[in-house]
Amino acid sequence: MEHHSMLLLFIILAVFLAIVFVTVFVSSIKVSDENHGLKNTLRKRFWFSLVLTIVLGILTAVTLPKSPYFIFAKETPSKVIHVAALQFSFFMTEKEIDPKQPVGESIVIPLNQVVEFRVTSFDVNHGFAIYGPDMKLITQTQAMPGYVNSLRHKFTVPGEYRVLCLEFCGMGHQGMQTTFKVN
Amino acid sequence: MESLKLKKITALWIVTVITLFIVAIVLGLLMRLNQAEVISEEPLTFYSNMTTHGLMMIGIWFVAGMVAVNYLLQRYVNTSYAVSVFAFVFTVIGVVMLWVSTFIGKFSTGWTFLYPLPFKDIGASSWATPLFLLSLTVLGVGWLVWSVAMMAQIFRKYSLSQAFAWQHLFKKNPTVETPPFILITTITLVGVIASLIAAVIVIILYFAEYFSIGGFVNDALLMKNLIYFFGHTIANEMLYLGVAVIYEIFAEASGRPKWKTTWYVSLAWNTALIFILTAFFHHLYMDFVQPQGLQIVGQLASYLASLPSAAVTVFSIIVAVYKVKTNWSIVNLLFFLGVAGWVIGGMGAIIDATISNNIVLHNTLWVPAHFHTYNVMGNVLFSFAFFYWFSTQNINKLIMSNLTRVTLAVLIIGGIGFLMAFYIGGANSIPRRYSVYPAGLASAPYLAKIGFTFAILYLAAILVFFFNISKRCFAILSTPSSPA
Numbered sequence: 172m173e174h175h176s177m178l179l180l181f182i183i184l185a186v187f188l189a190i191v192f193v194t195v196f197v198s199s200i201k202v203s204d205e206n207h208g209l210k211n212t213l214r215k216r217f218w219f220s221l222v223l224t225i226v227l228g229i230l231t232a233v234t235l236p237k238s239p240y241f242i243f244a245k246e247t248p249s250k251v252i253h254v255a256a257l258q259f260s261f262f263m264t265e266k267e268i269d270p271k272q273p274v275g276e277s278i279v280i281p282l283n284q285v286v287e288f289r290v291t292s293f294d295v296n297h298g299f300a301i302y303g304p305d306m307k308l309i310t311q312t313q314a315m316p317g318y319v320n321s322l323r324h325k326f327t328v329p330g331e332y333r334v335l336c337l338e339f340c341g342m343g344h345q346g347m348q349t350t351f352k353v354n
Numbered sequence: 355m356e357s358l359k360l361k362k363i364t365a366l367w368i369v370t371v372i373t374l375f376i377v378a379i380v381l382g383l384l385m386r387l388n389q390a391e392v393i394s395e396e397p398l399t400f401y402s403n404m405t406t407h408g409l410m411m412i413g414i415w416f417v418a419g420m421v422a423v424n425y426l427l428q429r430y431v432n433t434s435y436a437v438s439v440f441a442f443v444f445t446v447i448g449v450v451m452l453w454v455s456t457f458i459g460k461f462s463t464g465w466t467f468l469y470p471l472p473f474k475d476i477g478a479s480s481w482a483t484p485l486f487l488l489s490l491t492v493l494g495v496g497w498l499v500w501s502v503a504m505m506a507q508i509f510r511k512y513s514l515s516q517a518f519a520w521q522h523l524f525k526k527n528p529t530v531e532t533p534p535f536i537l538i539t540t541i542t543l544v545g546v547i548a549s550l551i552a553a554v555i556v557i558i559l560y561f562a563e564y565f566s567i568g569g570f571v572n573d574a575l576l577m578k579n580l581i582y583f584f585g586h587t588i589a590n591e592m593l594y595l596g597v598a599v600i601y602e603i604f605a606e607a608s609g610r611p612k613w614k615t616t617w618y619v620s621l622a623w624n625t626a627l628i629f630i631l632t633a634f635f636h637h638l639y640m641d642f643v644q645p646q647g648l649q650i651v652g653q654l655a656s657y658l659a660s661l662p663s664a665a666v667t668v669f670s671i672i673v674a675v676y677k678v679k680t681n682w683s684i685v686n687l688l689f690f691l692g693v694a695g696w697v698i699g700g701m702g703a704i705i706d707a708t709i710s711n712n713i714v715l716h717n718t719l720w721v722p723a724h725f726h727t728y729n730v731m732g733n734v735l736f737s738f739a740f741f742y743w744f745s746t747q748n749i750n751k752l753i754m755s756n757l758t759r760v761t762l763a764v765l766i767i768g769g770i771g772f773l774m775a776f777y778i779g780g781a782n783s784i785p786r787r788y789s790v791y792p793a794g795l796a797s798a799p800y801l802a803k804i805g806f807t808f809a810i811l812y813l814a815a816i817l818v819f820f821f822n823i824s825k826r827c828f829a830i831l832s833t834p835s836s837p838a
């Protein structure tokens with residue numbers, strides 16, 4: 172989902188639930204003493220549970236295939252970028268990175284082609300979060316010492332992209348970033 | 355009946371919890387002020403305050419739930435006064451050690467203390483890391499002993515199957531009825547004990563590496579799984595401790611017959627335990643090396659955990675109130691509001707627990723947005739409802755005054771404004787855990803300022819609650835032990 176669609180969905184759900192709770196609350200004040208509330212609650216509970224289960228089932232079926240582990244999984248990336256994170260910088264290069272002497276280079280990524288970032292860390296956990304030219308987060312993975320996370324993406328908008336660290340990594344965390352170009 | 359000694363230790367816990375809550379809120383306010391660029395803290399100060407804020411908030415509301423459950427458990431089984439005092443002493447010592455490690459030693463890894471950050475240069479004093487780990491050890495031992503002691507008392511009266519209310523699954527009117535409070539407490543304590551055992555394993559692994567001086571090296575992925583199993587589970591269980599209290603008091607505070615365990619209540623809580631213990635995998639969605647099966651379990655468990663909560667607890671609260679004349683006091687109203695906050699926060703959580711959304715929400719402000727929702731507007735209100743109920747001891751004395759109405763309105767407005775600044779920040783891709791924001795995220799400082807302003811309103815309401823509750827708690831504490 173788009174960023175602001177998620178916010179809108181949340182606000183709609185929150186307002187709907189707030190209305191439900193306010194309605195229930197008001198009903199308990201305005202009602203007469205003789206009224207004893209809902210009848211056949213077990214049946215209503217059953218239908219409520221069933222509807223909720225179906226909604227969650229549909230959401231699962233729709234969203235799981237869009238998980239980052241599955242998209243572009245069958246495609247061959249046109250380029251592989253090696254990424255190493257180290258307090259408080261990123262090293263990005265098309266060559267393997269030597270942990271003892273990490274060296275990065277300026278990166279240009281081809282437009283509309285699947286590329287793969289092989290992300291690791293040489294010290295602590297970091298985040299590798301790619302922000303688009305509009306400074307919206309478009310994809311991310313973690314940089315974990317001892318492991319390589321492979322993140323695939325197809326960039327469809329040219330421009331300068333920024334990488335921010337999104338896993339707290341120490342007192343310079345807020346300044347840990349780099350850039351690359353897509354064209 | 356509950357003994358005076360139990361009342362006194364409960365009153366002492368409550369005053370301590372609210373005092374620590376106010377301290378932790380102030381730390382949070384300072385963080386938002388710094389992000390708003392109104393004040394300028396050193397990053398090290400910001401992050402050590404962030405570490406203290408996170409750990410204190412988890413600890414405070416966990417013990418608040420435990421205090422309430424410990425008090426109410428006395429209605430069914432004998433609980434140990436000595437263990438409650440033991441847990442109190444260990445909590446106070448643990449918090450002081452934590453403060454020394456963060457405020458003086460500048461330990462600053464965040465509450466997650468992800469391996470191997472505590473062993474790297476974080477700008478802290480060399481003694482801060484072992485002291486921090488020791489503070490967690492002290493807290494963990496105190497809480498583990500407390501939880502196990504409560505569980506042991508339940509099992510002295512109820513068999514294993516009775517404590518889990520399995521007899522309700524198969525018989526309509528079983529000979530032994532398990533009260534819902536016992537069922538939920540049992541289920542919750544299983545999760546609490548499991549999470550604390552995970553914490554103990556993490557601490558042992560940390561110390562093993564610390565003392566081996568390079569001879570033993572931990573695995574970052576395993577440590578991350580263990581830390582989130584501990585952190586996620588205990589943060590969820592503190593909410594369920596509050597839910598146990600709702601089952602025990604809500605009907606009573608509303609002048610209704612007590613709720614009973616039925617087959618679907620038993621089924622819901624037993625299945626909830628499975629989902630609560632496996633949902634933590636959603637914290638590792640962005641670690642693509644984690645087996646994919648576990649990632650899918652994370653999403654399924656996160657979704658399914660909402661089913662028993664919504665279909666049983668939330669539905670029951672709504673049925674109990676809808677078109678039924680209800681005498682509203684601050685107690686049942688705070689419970690009711692808290693349930694609304696819990697459900698709305700749950701919506702934010704479900705959106706984030708969807709893997710395809712998490713890729714753009716993970717570690718943005720959306721995360722503190724949703725967990726603050728069901729803490730600030732959920733769990734905290736459950737606990738304050740209990741605090742009011744306990745400190746008054748007579749529900750009829752709790753008349754809804756105009757001051758109470760205004761305080762509640764300020765609390766709701768403050769809470770909503772504070773939380774919306776987080777949600778909008780999350781949708782704007784603003785990272786969490788940043789002392790200051792990079793250029794390009796122009797809305798971030800403004801949202802921090804808005805969040806701070808509304809949080810002040812929330813704090814004002816909490817201070818009114820604190821004044822009301824603590825004066826009653828001090829009256830309980832000053833009651834002579836032996837009546838003349």
